[in-house]
Amino acid sequence: MNQPFLLALFGLFAISSAAQNVAINADGAAPNASAMLDVDVTALPANNKRGLLVPRVALTATNVAAPVVAPAASLLVYNTATAGVAPNNVVPGYYYWNGVVWVRFATTGDGWLLTGNAGTVAGTNFIGTTDAVDWVIKTGGAAAANERARVLSGGKVVVNNVGVGGFANDVFSVYADGTTNGTTTNTSVLGTRAINGYTSTGFGVAGFTSGTVGTTFGVYGSSNATSGTANGIRGEATFHQAIAIAAIGNTGATAVTTGTTSRAILGQLNGTLAGTAVGVGVQGVINATMTAGDARGVNGASPADDGIGVAGFSTIAAAALNPVGVYGQAAINTGFGMQAWNTNAGGTGAIFTGNNAATTFLVAGTGTAANGTIVGHFGYGRNAANGIGVVGVGNNGAAIFTPAQGAGVVGTGTRYGMVGFATTTVSTNPLNNSAANGANASAGGYFEVQNGGTAQTWSYVAVRDNLGILRKIIGPGTVNTIVKDLDGNQVALSCPEAPENLFQDYGTGQLVNGRARITLDPILTKNIVVDAKHPLRVFVQLEGDCNGVFVTSKSAEGFEVVELMNGTSDTPFTWTVAANRADETLPDGSVSRYSAERFAPAPGPVAKEQQATRDARGARSPGDAPPLESTAKP
Numbered sequence: 232m233n234q235p236f237l238l239a240l241f242g243l244f245a246i247s248s249a250a251q252n253v254a255i256n257a258d259g260a261a262p263n264a265s266a267m268l269d270v271d272v273t274a275l276p277a278n279n280k281r282g283l284l285v286p287r288v289a290l291t292a293t294n295v296a297a298p299v300v301a302p303a304a305s306l307l308v309y310n311t312a313t314a315g316v317a318p319n320n321v322v323p324g325y326y327y328w329n330g331v332v333w334v335r336f337a338t339t340g341d342g343w344l345l346t347g348n349a350g351t352v353a354g355t356n357f358i359g360t361t362d363a364v365d366w367v368i369k370t371g372g373a374a375a376a377n378e379r380a381r382v383l384s385g386g387k388v389v390v391n392n393v394g395v396g397g398f399a400n401d402v403f404s405v406y407a408d409g410t411t412n413g414t415t416t417n418t419s420v421l422g423t424r425a426i427n428g429y430t431s432t433g434f435g436v437a438g439f440t441s442g443t444v445g446t447t448f449g450v451y452g453s454s455n456a457t458s459g460t461a462n463g464i465r466g467e468a469t470f471h472q473a474i475a476i477a478a479i480g481n482t483g484a485t486a487v488t489t490g491t492t493s494r495a496i497l498g499q500l501n502g503t504l505a506g507t508a509v510g511v512g513v514q515g516v517i518n519a520t521m522t523a524g525d526a527r528g529v530n531g532a533s534p535a536d537d538g539i540g541v542a543g544f545s546t547i548a549a550a551a552l553n554p555v556g557v558y559g560q561a562a563i564n565t566g567f568g569m570q571a572w573n574t575n576a577g578g579t580g581a582i583f584t585g586n587n588a589a590t591t592f593l594v595a596g597t598g599t600a601a602n603g604t605i606v607g608h609f610g611y612g613r614n615a616a617n618g619i620g621v622v623g624v625g626n627n628g629a630a631i632f633t634p635a636q637g638a639g640v641v642g643t644g645t646r647y648g649m650v651g652f653a654t655t656t657v658s659t660n661p662l663n664n665s666a667a668n669g670a671n672a673s674a675g676g677y678f679e680v681q682n683g684g685t686a687q688t689w690s691y692v693a694v695r696d697n698l699g700i701l702r703k704i705i706g707p708g709t710v711n712t713i714v715k716d717l718d719g720n721q722v723a724l725s726c727p728e729a730p731e732n733l734f735q736d737y738g739t740g741q742l743v744n745g746r747a748r749i750t751l752d753p754i755l756t757k758n759i760v761v762d763a764k765h766p767l768r769v770f771v772q773l774e775g776d777c778n779g780v781f782v783t784s785k786s787a788e789g790f791e792v793v794e795l796m797n798g799t800s801d802t803p804f805t806w807t808v809a810a811n812r813a814d815e816t817l818p819d820g821s822v823s824r825y826s827a828e829r830f831a832p833a834p835g836p837v838a839k840e841q842q843a844t845r846d847a848r849g850a851r852s853p854g855d856a857p858p859l860e861s862t863a864k865p
Contacts, residue, residue, distance in 0.1 A: 261826040285309045290326065291320040293333045302328040304484075310335075360384070378418045391417045422589075571599075611844070612637055623649075651676040656695050656819070679836055686836035696834065699822045705833060732812040732825040734759050742777065745794035749806060753786070759810035760826045761787040768809040775802035 254262030262269035272280050288298055288308045292315035296302050306328045313322050325336040333340075343358060359366045359382065366382040380390045392406040392653040393415060406417040428435035507863040542558030559569035571581035577596040584590050585603040592600035601608040612618025617637040624631055625644035632643050642649035655675040675693030681684050690706030704710075710726040736755050740747045761767045767785040771792055777800040784791040787810070794800055812825040 285325065289313050289314070290321045290333060293317055293321055293326075293335075294319045294331075296328070296333075301326070304328060304330040360374070376419045391419065391421055395420055537758070610640075612639075651692070653693070677837060689836045691834060694834075696831070699817075699821050700828065700831070701817070701827060730828075730830045732828050734812055735807065735808045735809050737805070737807050739803065739805050740792060742780070742794055742801055743775075744790065744801070745797065745799040746785075747792045747804075748789065749792065750789040751808065755810075756787045758813050759787055760813040761785065761810055765811040765826055770807040772805045773802055774804055775800070777802040 252262040252264070252267050252269065254260060254271065255598065256269075256271040257274035258271075260271065270283060272282075275281065288310060289312035290308075290310045291297065291312070295315075299306065299308065308326055309324070310321050310326050310333075311323055313320075315321050319332075321333065321335070324338065326333040326335070328334075335592065348720060354759065357829050362386045365384050367378055368380045369376045369377045370379055375393065378391075378393055380388065381393065382388050387401065388403045389412075390403075390405040391410055398404075398412065401412075404412065405425040407423050408417065408420050409418055410425070422676075426436070429490050431583055449465065449809075486784070541557065543555070548801070557569070559567070561568045573580050573596070575596070577594065579592045579600050582592055582600040583602065588602045588604045590600075590602055599608075608621070610619075610621035612620045614637065615671045617633075617635055619633055619637050619641055620639045621641070622631065622633060623640070623642045625642070626646060628643055628645060630643065633641050640649070651674075653675050655673045673695065674691040677689070678690055681687060681691040688707045690704055690708075691702070694702050696702060710728065711723045712726075713721050713723055716722045734755060737782060738749065740749050757768075767787070767790065769782045769785060769790050770781060771780055773780065777794050778798040779795040780792050781794055781795060782790050790808075794802075814826050815823045817823055
């Protein structure tokens with residue numbers, strides 16, 4: 232250890248030793264008798280506590296000692312690298328050498344916790360064994376009789392028996408009281424029903440088979456009892472089974488009588504549904520593996536002009552039941568839970584109407600026509616990090632751009648990404664009142680940044696204010712542009728702003744024999760007002776020696792620059808003028824009086840109403856929806 236390091240160390244700590252142990256602290260206390268090295272920071276100032284820094288190395292694999300040379304058993308390091316190939320890969324964390332390999336200290340995310348785990352990856356994280364040993368589940372103690380289930384190393388699952396997986400073809404087997412698998416009886420007395428299924432909306436137990444050779448059973452039941460009631464299969468339903476009626480009407484010999492209802496399929500569910508139970512009137516399921524063509528669980532078509540291919544009606548008034556007229560579900564990213572397609576060039580693909588509102592659609596056709604008395608279309612991006620409520624792409628655009636952080640509405644077009652029209656000229660309220668602005672203001676667009684529901688900054692775009700003055704953009708904050716600094720970094724420039732509406736111009740001139748006449752650009756002259764109430768402001772900067780100058784003869788057309796004391800110099804100069812913007816007569820005959828403004832009243836944020844939402848299936852997320860049964864019943 233070099234001398235400067237020792238001096239620095241002694242400046243911070245006192246080092247003491249007793250017999251064979253050492254103490255490092257700030258108060259000179261003796262080391263604890265049970266410790267070879269006793270580090271104590273208690274006496275250090277509260278804002279200057281220190282810790283023990285374990286050596287940091289970059290390991291390459293758990294079975295490679297390097298970069299440490301000949302590590303001793305129990306040697307501790309902190310690995311900084313992510314390297315190697317499973318199962319010998321390493322990630323940052325504490326490791327110790329057990330004499331053969333590096334072993335990582337377990338952290339909270341390394342084990343299965345009593346309160347559950349987060350951040351697991353399906354297919355990577357699992358509960359089970361990594362060798363050819365069965366995985367056993369017990370409750371109530373470690374005794375053999377407390378075994379409840381076992382997943383054999385070969386994959387078979389056995390419940391309530393420690394045997395070798397039941398009979399040869401058993402994949403999943405359950406043993407009730409007194410039963411055996413041919414060699415051993417059940418582990419414990421649990422009950423007399425090996426498997427029981429209960430439902431009030433479908434099948435207690437359902438089995439399906441897709442076999443094409445040999446003897447196959449969707450559900451197979453066998454009873455070998457010699458006395459009592461023996462049932463191979465027993466099924467019970469708590470309400471009526473769905474009724475399917477097939478009827479075909481045509482104009483031939485079996486024409487349908489006028490007034491008769493003809494249904495290709497009718498699904499009827501009788502009974503009372505309660506809670507979160509799901510009732511299915513008609514269900515279509517395709518079990519075939521499709522390599523081409525269309526796979527449709529339910530397909531409806533109607534040749535009539537006002538016909539309906541598929542109709543779903545729900546008349547249940549209880550909101551808690553979340554009744555659904557038509558429900559569609561898909562389980563692949565290229566599939567559709569529901570698809571609506573109008574093949575007519577001017578047709579509408581789908582129309583949705585809420586609030587019992589009048590139905591309106593574009594006669595030229597559209598993908599979706601959504602109608603409501605309050606909200607016509609509602610889009611919700613569920614992902615908290617990058618969810619997007621609505622994405623719109625126009626002009627047959629091929630590229631779809633979305634911000635990485637998500638958005639409420641995103642528009643992309645070759646001409647306009649997003650357009651807003653206000654069809655009234657209602658003015659904003661001069662009292663900066665949010666409720667009044669929400670009721671009275673009209674603007675092409677409105678944008679707001681909130682913090683905890685309170686508006687921080689807001690901007691009206693294309694707005695007419697309470698004085699009848701048109702404004703491109705108005706709102707709190709600054710107007711900025713972005714340029715590059717000397718290092719190429721983006722920096723902001725702010726626009727100067729004034730309490731009046733001013734136009735500016737700049738130019739150069741030169742005295743000739745002590746005088747100069749400056750004529751303003753006629754376009755500027757047309758758009759400014761200069762009178763006793765609105766004088767022309769002129770600023771002159773001499774660029775040579777003379778007696779000084781003054782400005783005279785100011786008007787909307789120009790001004791004169793005259794040298795003091797009747798001077799006769801020919802000095803050049805630069806000039807700046809500022810003038811009030813002239814009033815403008817608008818297309819509706821009203822006048823936007825720009826010239827009258829000075830610290831004009833400005834609008835506050837618009838009034839807002841927070842809308843209530845609810846999941847379509849109550850508290851149940853889409854992934855929790857119960858699986859639908861196959862129609863290929865045995």
